[in-house]
Amino acid sequence: MGRPSRARKHDAHDDDRATDAARAATDLDRVIHERLRLGIVSALASRDSLSFNDLKAALKTTDGNLSVHARRLEEAGYVDCQKGFEGRIPRTTYRLTAAGRRALERYLAHMEALIEAARGTS
């Protein structure tokens, strides 16, 4: 005995949502999906620029960790790094590039899509 067509339509709609969510999950930008890199991009999105020490304090991480992940973001073109001096003390400053800001916006849209899809199927 077949199921009513309305129930079948509902199931199909849920399947579409789940497929969208699965696609969103696989389309995630792996560069900023990593937790610390996501933190760096988020922190820089809230300010014009941040020094290495300020970023380290905001993210509660170590020099080595921050250096590695910031360099990865720099290589992806998401972050711009300026090295200079404040008096005699070396100072490294990071800034989010336009590509980095777009990447964060896309990532946020992905997360919202996942949540929305989950809400639709629950």
Next chain:
Amino acid sequence: MPLPSPLDRHAREDLRYIRETMARAGAFSAVPGWGTALVGASALLVAALAPAVRARSGGPGWLLAWGVELLVAVLIIAVALPRKARATGEDVLSGPARRFFTSFLVPAAVAAVLTIALARAGAWELVPGAWLSLYGCALVAGWGGLTREVVPGMGLSFVALGAAAFLTPTWGDAWLALGFGGFHVFIGLLIARRYGG
């Protein structure tokens, strides 16, 4: 087909993490290290002179000496803070900065009223405890507006010093020297060393 819940949970956690990181990084952090240390040095000078002033001119003279110190401290910070903010690319009129300064307003007003009341009652020995406690409360209240992790710690230390000053009122100037002098010098140098300027 139901969506696996860990995916949804992960997305929510990511969004929360982004929000919290943005709030932390967007907070006001232009606390001037050298300026704070200089405020501490001027307070140490006044604390050294205050007992002699009090012996000669009594409570009102002592209050005047610390009043002058307050003015000097405000002037130092008024010069140092915008300089630090320029160096760090922050706006001293931004939301977090305004919240931080606003957190000082109520404790400052209460400190002024308490000082008048205690002075009228002739209870000069209790004034240092009131100042230190309320200053500490203001720093702790400004916690949310700061990223400098040392500042809330300093606030709690001032509250503890205030309690000590209430319990040992004859040591008032020594507690003021330790708090407004020593703590400021120490924290200022720490900020200058860790975060620059």
